[in-house]
Amino acid sequence: MGSATSPLDAALVVPPSATAAAAAVGTQEELKRVAAHRAVEMVESGMTLGLGTGSTAAHALDRLGDLLRCGALRGVAGVPTSLKTEAHAGLAGIPMLALGDAPRIHLSIDGADEVDPELNLIKGRGGSLLREKMIEGAGKRFVVIVDESKLVPRLGCTGAVPVEVVPFGCFHTLGLIRKVFDGLPGFSARLRTVATKDTAAKEVPFVTDNGNYIVEMFFDDGIRGDLREISDRLLQITGVVEHGMFLGLATDVVVAKKDGSVIVLDKK
Numbered sequence: 001m002g003s004a005t006s007p008l009d010a011a012l013v014v015p016p017s018a019t020a021a022a023a024a025v026g027t028q029e030e031l032k033r034v035a036a037h038r039a040v041e042m043v044e045s046g047m048t049l050g051l052g053t054g055s056t057a058a059h060a061l062d063r064l065g066d067l068l069r070c071g072a073l074r075g076v077a078g079v080p081t082s083l084k085t086e087a088h089a090g091l092a093g094i095p096m097l098a099l100g101d102a103p104r105i106h107l108s109i110d111g112a113d114e115v116d117p118e119l120n121l122i123k124g125r126g127g128s129l130l131r132e133k134m135i136e137g138a139g140k141r142f143v144v145i146v147d148e149s150k151l152v153p154r155l156g157c158t159g160a161v162p163v164e165v166v167p168f169g170c171f172h173t174l175g176l177i178r179k180v181f182d183g184l185p186g187f188s189a190r191l192r193t194v195a196t197k198d199t200a201a202k203e204v205p206f207v208t209d210n211g212n213y214i215v216e217m218f219f220d221d222g223i224r225g226d227l228r229e230i231s232d233r234l235l236q237i238t239g240v241v242e243h244g245m246f247l248g249l250a251t252d253v254v255v256a257k258k259d260g261s262v263i264v265l266d267k268k
């Protein structure tokens with residue numbers, strides 16, 4: 001059981017809203033911030049970090065920027081998992097490295113859409129799953145930061161499971177993805193789209209930082225069956241680049257709870 005109060009909070013002058021006490025108020029945003037700050041306590045000077053994407057990871061970027069600015073951390077560099085994170089980290093004053101230029105990634109910090117009891121994750125509802133998996137999978141330690149609403153009994157319970165596909169033949173690939181779950185009651189899959197004002201079409205495909213599309217898979221009651229086997233079957237489809245099931249990658253999960261406590265689950 002961890003504490004929501006960071007020793008580094010004491011070293012910094014932070015507004016009361018950023019403290020553990022605020023977490024007891026329990027808005028989801030406050031819980032995200034508390035989880036992010038707790039994870040940043042694991043960062044040491046000189047580390048190279050995988051910098052995650054999303055609203056929870058954004059709190060970690062801000063915290064890292066604050067700690068670098070006040071000198072509590074020195075010599076830290078980050079490898080961003082998306083163009084959005086790269087822009088945010090730049091504004092926060094975090095020095096950055098490209099994936100191939102970082103000799104090693106000591107620690108990655110990122111949010112997740114779902115966390116199951118084995119610490120498997122669904123990630124990528126923000127669309128950054130490929131770079132996230134490349135960077136977080138390359139590091140020694142991957143710390144996931146979530147509020148308790150992200151804990152699920154089974155992956156795929158609360159929303160889309162994203163799959164990144166190349167644009168060429170995307171509807172053909174969508175058909176092949178559907179075949180993996182042929183006959184499964186409650187399963188559906190569709191291409192992720194976004195509204196546009198620019199063209200005659202009301203919706204256009206969502207495009208990832210890598211120029212790819214996203215297929216969203218939905219399960220009535222979560223994904224049942226052997227997750228690794230399902231992962232392998234998806235990855236065998238030519239046209240599939242990567243999927244958002246992060247199996248066995250998370251080493252620690254920091255969970256901020258509505259009662260103001262923070263727990264850290266780690267891989268057994």
Ligand SMILES: O=C(CO)[C@H](O)[C@H](O)COP(=O)(O)O
Nearest residue numbers: 054055056111124126127128
């Ligand atoms: O995987 C991600 C982006 O691709 C995010 O980490 C995930 O969607 C969680 O986002 P948030 O912290 O905003 O809830």
